[in-house]
Amino acid sequence: MTAPAEAEVHAPVTWYWEAGGEHCPHGPQPDRDSPEIDEWWDRHQGSPQDVYICLDAPMGEVCDVCSEEDGDAVSMKFCRARPQCRAKAGTAPASDAHKPITVWRGPADCIERECPDYWDEEGEERSDVEACSHISEQQICPACSTADPNGIYYEALTVNWPCDLAPPPAAETGSEAADRTGSA
Ligand SMILES: [Zn+2]
Ligand SMILES: [Zn+2]
Ligand SMILES: [Zn+2]
Ligand SMILES: [Zn+2]
Numbered sequence: 001m002t003a004p005a006e007a008e009v010h011a012p013v014t015w016y017w018e019a020g021g022e023h024c025p026h027g028p029q030p031d032r033d034s035p036e037i038d039e040w041w042d043r044h045q046g047s048p049q050d051v052y053i054c055l056d057a058p059m060g061e062v063c064d065v066c067s068e069e070d071g072d073a074v075s076m077k078f079c080r081a082r083p084q085c086r087a088k089a090g091t092a093p094a095s096d097a098h099k100p101i102t103v104w105r106g107p108a109d110c111i112e113r114e115c116p117d118y119w120d121e122e123g124e125e126r127s128d129v130e131a132c133s134h135i136s137e138q139q140i141c142p143a144c145s146t147a148d149p150n151g152i153y154y155e156a157l158t159v160n161w162p163c164d165l166a167p168p169p170a171a172e173t174g175s176e177a178a179d180r181t182g183s184a
Contacts, residue, residue, distance in 0.1 A: 019052035
């Protein structure tokens with residue numbers, strides 16, 4: 001296994017929409033010899049993706065590394081360097097009910113069983129390691145959280161338990177003398 005160079009930082013950078021596109025308020029690029037061209041160039045510039053971008057049409061913050069790898073804007077929400085969650089083994093799959101499920105939370109490599117904890121010196125996967133040392137358990141509401149098709153909950157789209165729609169706590173045990181004050 002070769003480790004990728006860790007020179008890059010998963011940090012937010014601002015990406016902009018294409019010049020002359022639907023988000024650009026300036027319209028199409030004027031002729032090169034028209035008087036408006038200098039003004040146009042004040043608000044537009046080239047980009048590493050080889051398109052002219054409009055500085056008045058920010059797309060929002062995206063992850064520098066993930067966006068570059070994908071060649072497409074990847075918002076910080078979906079940055080692969082942020083912690084992710086996955087339902088703990090043996091936990092019922094996500095449901096629409098506002099009931100807690102237990103998830104493992106940790107770096108993407110650990111959730112995907114790629115960190116060194118899962119492998120022995122011979123390079124064999126250690127099936128006895130259920131969750132590596134970098135993973136913690138947490139309770140989330142599956143109805144309020146959004147998982148991707150692989151069952152990964154991204155941190156930014158994960159709502160910890162109890163959520164706002166959690167049913168009120170059940171009556172305390174031992175409250176057998178329920179308050180029966182009649183209504184009306
Ligand atoms: Zn523009
Ligand atoms: Zn990233
Ligand atoms: Zn909920
Ligand atoms: Zn790990």
